[in-house]
Amino acid sequence: MSESKKTGTFIVNIMRQDNATWQGELTWADKNQKKNFRSTLELIKMMDEALSDNEK
Amino acid sequence: MLAINWSIPSFANVCIDECSNGEVAGRFYHQYDKKPVHFTCFMELLRQMDDLFESIHYPQATARQRSFLKEQAQAAVQQELTPVWQSREFGGERGTRATFYIMVKxxxxxxxxxxxxxxxxxxxxxxxxxxxxxxxxxxxxx
Incomplete structure (x- = not known):
């Protein structure tokens, strides 16, 4: 992965643990936006995409 | 002898070459390219494998990825990829630290x-x- 200076602030609220993974609510603090996530994979991808936007 | 489904389109041969501070780095091989895909952490591995599944539309996802940036996630355009490896050859590479065959069904x-x-x-x-x-x-x- 190329070096980058992606930074950001998130609040992860894990509300359930079903299907061998986590579900809950992710808050992107920098933009004051909230989204629900259904798995850790979805959580990671949402954060990664948001960080790419922060980098711009 | 383990039963391995070599023909599954999403088959990934994940070769771990480094482990440090709880993270892994290495490369993975799939059927559609002779060149490996390199990764430097678990997250990168997950993301790249998921990109592969999206591009070959296999396995079909039952839900669209949620996003802060897009109101409605766009489905990736399915690519017509042809396997370039002969039979089980892509399973032959080994990682320095560990090797995993991952078959996402x-x-x-x-x-x-x-x-x-x-x-x-x-x-x-x-x-x-x-x-x-x-x-x-x-x-x-x-």
């Missing part, structure tokens, strides 16, 4: 389900989520 609950084989130990496990898969691999590489 389903993408339900916004995650992955399938089987993983720790090649060096000839152990096969089923995983119900990407998180479970990461924990299995992390425990194996400690």
């Amino acid at each position: 389903g993408r339900a609950n916004a995650s992955w389900q399938g089987d993983v084989v720790w090649v060096e130990r000839e152990i096969k496990k089923t995983f119900r989520s990407a998180m479970e898969l990461m924990v299995l691999m992390d425990n194996a590489t400690k």
Whole structure:
């Protein structure tokens, strides 16, 4: 992965643990936006995409 | 002898070459390119494998990825990829630290389900989520 200076602030609220993974609510603090996530994979991808936007 | 489904389109041969500070680095091979895909952490591995599944539309995801940036996630355009490896050749590469065959058979609950084989130990496990898969691999590489 190329070096980058992606930074950001998130609040992860894990509300359930079903299907061998986590579900809950992710808050992107920098933009004051909230989204629900259904798995850790979805959580990671949402954060990664948001960080790419922060980098711009 | 373990039963391995070599013909599954999403088959990934994950070669771990480095483990440090709880992270892994290496490369993975799939059927559609002779060149490996390199990764420097678990997250990058997950993201690149998921990109592959999206491009070949296999396994079909039962849910669209949620996003802060896009109101409605766009489905990736399915690419017509042709396997370039002969038979099981892409399973021949080995990682310096560990090698895993990952066969993702389903993408339900916004995650992955399938089987993983720790090649060096000839152990096969089923995983119900990407998180479970990461924990299995992390425990194996400690």
